[in-house]
Amino acid sequence: MQGKSGSLGRSERRREKAFGVALQAIRREHGLSQEQLGFDAGFHRTYVSFLERGLKSPSLSTIMDLAETLGIQASELVRRTECILAQEQT
């Protein structure tokens, strides 16, 4: 069962792109490669790459796994995403 039908909407893509930008920025702040982040969080490197390019929609659990590996709260990762979305609208 899906909550919403159809393909990814425009706002969904925008959110995923913003999440990707936030994830990449925090990963680089921590001096980690995509490989290292992926390995430590239990994901394939290509999945991290897809997320950073906004091509995949992260689940709550994925967000928490990534945040844990980066040593931050998941809510902080989402807050950074919100900041990027807010900047876009100004």
Add this chain to the structure above:
Amino acid sequence: MQGKSGSLGRSERRREKAFGVALQAIRREHGLSQEQLGFDAGFHRTYVSFLERGLKSPSLSTIMDLAETLGIQASELVRRTECILAQEQT
């Protein structure tokens, strides 16, 4: 392509249950029924019910849609989820 293979892990279920508890609490604080929240956020009522029971994994975009409808930040909804997870561990 999946980031992780296999069925939902134990920690994933725990996170979804915590998210469901947080979502239900905030929905009730706002005096909304599952039907109203679902309708306003663009989801079916049964999907809201599944989320509140921790039976579905919300995506980032779903979390943002729900938060927007509830008039809070998505990061706040995730923060409430983290509080519930932290309480469990004490």
